[in-house]
Amino acid sequence: MRAAITRYEAAHQAMGTEFTLVAYGDDPQYLTAVGNEVFDEIDRLEGQMSIYKPKSELSVINRTAASRSVCVEPKLFELLVNAVDHSQSTGGAFDVTAGPLMKAWGFFRGKGRVPSNSEIAQVLRRVGSRHVHLNRAERTIRFDMEGLELDLGAIGKGYAVDRAVDIVRRYGVTRALVSSGTSSLYALGAPPGARGWSISLRNPYSSEKAANIVYLRNCSLSTSGNYEKFFKLGTKTYAHILNPSTGKPVENMLAAIVLAPSACDADALSTAFYVMGVERTREYLATHRDLMALFYLPSSTGRKFRRAILRSDGSSRIGAFFPRTPERKRKSTRKGTSTGASARSSARYATARWDDRSL
Amino acid sequence: MKDKVNDEVTRRNFLRSAASAAALAALPGVAAIAENPGPNDAVRYGFIGTGTQGCTLLRFLTTIPAGRCIATCDIYPPNLKKGVETIGSKPDTYEDYRQLLDRKDIDAVLIATPLYLHARMTIDALEAGKHVFIEKSMFFKEEEAEQIRKVSAAHPKQVLQVGLHRRSSVLYQTAMEMVGKGALGRVLLVQSRVTTHSSWRRPVADAKYERLINWRMYREYSGGLMAEMGSHFIDIANWAFEGEPVSVIGTGGLDYWKDGREVHDNIQSIFDYGGGGRHYFHCMLFNGHHSNGVMIMGDQGTLDITDDRGIYFREPVAKISSGPAKENWWAGATVSKAAAQKGVLIFPEKEAKDSGFVDRESLYARRWLASMGIYQPEEPYDPYWGELVNFFASIRENKAPVVPLEIGTADAMAVIKANRAIDTGQKTSWTKKSA
Numbered sequence: 001m002r003a004a005i006t007r008y009e010a011a012h013q014a015m016g017t018e019f020t021l022v023a024y025g026d027d028p029q030y031l032t033a034v035g036n037e038v039f040d041e042i043d044r045l046e047g048q049m050s051i052y053k054p055k056s057e058l059s060v061i062n063r064t065a066a067s068r069s070v071c072v073e074p075k076l077f078e079l080l081v082n083a084v085d086h087s088q089s090t091g092g093a094f095d096v097t098a099g100p101l102m103k104a105w106g107f108f109r110g111k112g113r114v115p116s117n118s119e120i121a122q123v124l125r126r127v128g129s130r131h132v133h134l135n136r137a138e139r140t141i142r143f144d145m146e147g148l149e150l151d152l153g154a155i156g157k158g159y160a161v162d163r164a165v166d167i168v169r170r171y172g173v174t175r176a177l178v179s180s181g182t183s184s185l186y187a188l189g190a191p192p193g194a195r196g197w198s199i200s201l202r203n204p205y206s207s208e209k210a211a212n213i214v215y216l217r218n219c220s221l222s223t224s225g226n227y228e229k230f231f232k233l234g235t236k237t238y239a240h241i242l243n244p245s246t247g248k249p250v251e252n253m254l255a256a257i258v259l260a261p262s263a264c265d266a267d268a269l270s271t272a273f274y275v276m277g278v279e280r281t282r283e284y285l286a287t288h289r290d291l292m293a294l295f296y297l298p299s300s301t302g303r304k305f306r307r308a309i310l311r312s313d314g315s316s317r318i319g320a321f322f323p324r325t326p327e328r329k330r331k332s333t334r335k336g337t338s339t340g341a342s343a344r345s346s347a348r349y350a351t352a353r354w355d356d357r358s359l
Numbered sequence: 360m361k362d363k364v365n366d367e368v369t370r371r372n373f374l375r376s377a378a379s380a381a382a383l384a385a386l387p388g389v390a391a392i393a394e395n396p397g398p399n400d401a402v403r404y405g406f407i408g409t410g411t412q413g414c415t416l417l418r419f420l421t422t423i424p425a426g427r428c429i430a431t432c433d434i435y436p437p438n439l440k441k442g443v444e445t446i447g448s449k450p451d452t453y454e455d456y457r458q459l460l461d462r463k464d465i466d467a468v469l470i471a472t473p474l475y476l477h478a479r480m481t482i483d484a485l486e487a488g489k490h491v492f493i494e495k496s497m498f499f500k501e502e503e504a505e506q507i508r509k510v511s512a513a514h515p516k517q518v519l520q521v522g523l524h525r526r527s528s529v530l531y532q533t534a535m536e537m538v539g540k541g542a543l544g545r546v547l548l549v550q551s552r553v554t555t556h557s558s559w560r561r562p563v564a565d566a567k568y569e570r571l572i573n574w575r576m577y578r579e580y581s582g583g584l585m586a587e588m589g590s591h592f593i594d595i596a597n598w599a600f601e602g603e604p605v606s607v608i609g610t611g612g613l614d615y616w617k618d619g620r621e622v623h624d625n626i627q628s629i630f631d632y633g634g635g636g637r638h639y640f641h642c643m644l645f646n647g648h649h650s651n652g653v654m655i656m657g658d659q660g661t662l663d664i665t666d667d668r669g670i671y672f673r674e675p676v677a678k679i680s681s682g683p684a685k686e687n688w689w690a691g692a693t694v695s696k697a698a699a700q701k702g703v704l705i706f707p708e709k710e711a712k713d714s715g716f717v718d719r720e721s722l723y724a725r726r727w728l729a730s731m732g733i734y735q736p737e738e739p740y741d742p743y744w745g746e747l748v749n750f751f752a753s754i755r756e757n758k759a760p761v762v763p764l765e766i767g768t769a770d771a772m773a774v775i776k777a778n779r780a781i782d783t784g785q786k787t788s789w790t791k792k793s794a
Contacts (some may be wrong), residue, residue, distance in 0.1 A: 033562035057736040071422045074447045
């Protein structure tokens with residue numbers, strides 16, 4: 001006798017966001033117990049990687065690695081190796097040492113502020129994964145200068161999603177979705193009767209409208225958007241994703257979305273691609289496999305945006321399906337539209353042209 | 360200097376090479392070295408019980424070079440495998456812990472098995488000549504206290520440490536220093552709780568392993584919430600009151616998770632320490648609103664500790680003195696009462712806020728606490744890590760462990776008595792100790 005299909009959904013606060021687990025199975029008690037394991041592991045990872053908890057292993061590393069080599073737990077060590085690899089392969093666009101920059105701009109806790117150029121130059125001296133030395137044989141980490149700080153904020157949530165999926169899989173669950181807030185998620189299998197988990201990618205100008213829908217199956221997706229965290233000073237808006245080479249917020253980018261087999265990679269690369277922009281991302285994808293990148297770019301006209309989708313070799317195998325873009329009602333707009341009311345009202349019909357240049 | 364180190368190494372290798380034990384025993388001093396690795400030797404240990412808690416400890420152990428895991432043991436193959444993967448030092452594996460104890464090259468064992476096995480394994484390990492780290496609660500049955508005490512007394516050179524990790528927390532050490540220095544005045548009440556909304560159930564793919572994996576839920580093996588959760592805060596209260604309770608009353612029930620388990624999911628108990636000192640503890644599995652923590656309340660102040668954060672509140676107390684004083688009052692100044700009511704973080708967040716009067720006042724108060732030597736700005740490491748470092752240091756430096764037998768015994772005994780009070784509905788008393 002088989003019980004009816006059970007759907008389990010639970011949310012859990014951790015890492016400054018809300019993790020959600022949806023899982024299908026036949027036994028509610030079993031699924032609840034699997035949920036316990038998943039959220040316990042996420043809490044444990046937060047306790048290990050948090051830079052807000054002075055007792056976390058990462059905080060201990062940040063405090064001591066400039067003065068001596070610190071022995072690192074094997075799994076965290078692997079993650080640090082992975083993070084430094086991503087820094088190198090993205091030319092520093094993703095950088096786990098960029099924390100001091102975020103602080104200078106007031107993105108930790110406090111209110112935003114614009115630091116002076118000399119202050120930025122000062123801070124940039126303490127940024128760069130070249131200062132992080134990982135000794136694989138000894139499993140130790142060492143900084144070659146004072147003031148360096150590791151911050152896994154742009155990779156840790158994706159990593160936690162992957163670890164959660166490992167647990168779900170280990171307990172034999174085949175249909176599940178794990179997400180960390182709206183930034184990173186992994187879709188395992190598909191819901192009963194569906195070809196994949198339906199994910200709406202939000203419109204960069206409006207959290208209630210979908211810019212695209214994508215179906216995912218055994219695939220992760222991560223988003224970096226200028227709408228996640230920002231502050232306004234005067235008329236200018238400063239978004240929280242900083243370019244580690246200039247020390248300033250990235251401009252002319254609304255969102256970068258990455259589809260990849262692992263949420264950890266997707267998380268790191270969505271930040272990197274956001275910083276790198278379309279052209280540098282194209283170069284990156286020419287030498288890497290199994291990735292898809294989607295950009296929402298500002299348009300010259302009002303609150304419209306342009307899309308660009310880029311694919312690497314092997315991207316057709318990563319389990320992401322875009323349904324055919326629906327025909328959209330397009331109003332004719334005058335060239336060189338002013339910021340009048342008519343331009344705003346037409347903005348809700350996002351320009352549907354796909355800048356789809358597969359590599 | 361170098362030669363001395365080399366000699367030491369050579370001698371140790373010689374010991375390990377299993378020359379005849381009788382010949383070794385004839386050499387003065389050698390036996391002591393075999394029992395106690397020196398200050399520069401990694402302690403070679405075996406780990407017994409590599410389930411969830413075992414792996415938590417193993418993860419911290421991977422970062423502690425003072426110990427080296429050379430063997431692990433678990434009767435459940437998936438957990439045995441998980442333990443080996445977690446520690447990553449390619450340990451030998453055993454299903455029978457007695458085979459692990461037979462290894463002469465193992466200095467110490469760490470035990471994180473179900474509660475009902477604690478006493479037997481601790482005793483066997485001590486008798487096998489090992490230093491022992493035993494997870495809390497230390498034992499399951501009242502009579503086991505005396506059994507462990509006897510064996511431990513017969514092996515005085517071996518460290519026996521109990522895994523009450525809050526004793527290794529700088530936050531709690533600071534709190535207790537404040538209590539000891541009178542920052543709270545006369546402490547009369549400790550209130551503590553563990554609240555969570557969780558079934559407390561681990562997933563079991565094959566029903567035949569239910570009792571093995573979810574042992575915490577069955578009375579044959581487990582002391583329930585009081586042993587698994589309460590023991591931590593029972594020890595905090597023992598620490599604050601510097602002694603053991605004299606009696607306990609309690610109530611509890613299986614009120615929410617009626618899924619075949621035998622232990623309660625909702626318990627309340629009050630421990631009486633005599634002289635007006637009491638500890639109220641409650642634990643529930645249907646609501647996590649109040650997280651975990653403890654409030655230590657005296658007539659001059661309160662320490663409110665929730666998770667990793669401690670706040671000190673001063674009680675507004677009238678000052679009474681005899682005779683007149685020079686009266687000189689200012690008009691128009693803001694009264695600083697707000698600072699006392701808001702409380703002072705004894706572990707503030709890393710970044711100090713810099714807005715407003717209250718924050719400046721708090722900062723002043725923190726400096727004042729620091730000047731009295733009772734303020735630490737932050738918890739510098741995880742208490743689990745701390746207790747494990749302490750364990751190896753005790754072995755290598757021949758020091759008393761941070762949680763010795765007496766503390767562990769008082770804690771485990773209170774668990775047993777509180778459970779009895781809950782089950783019988785009767786007040787349960789401690790018998791007067793024969794000093």
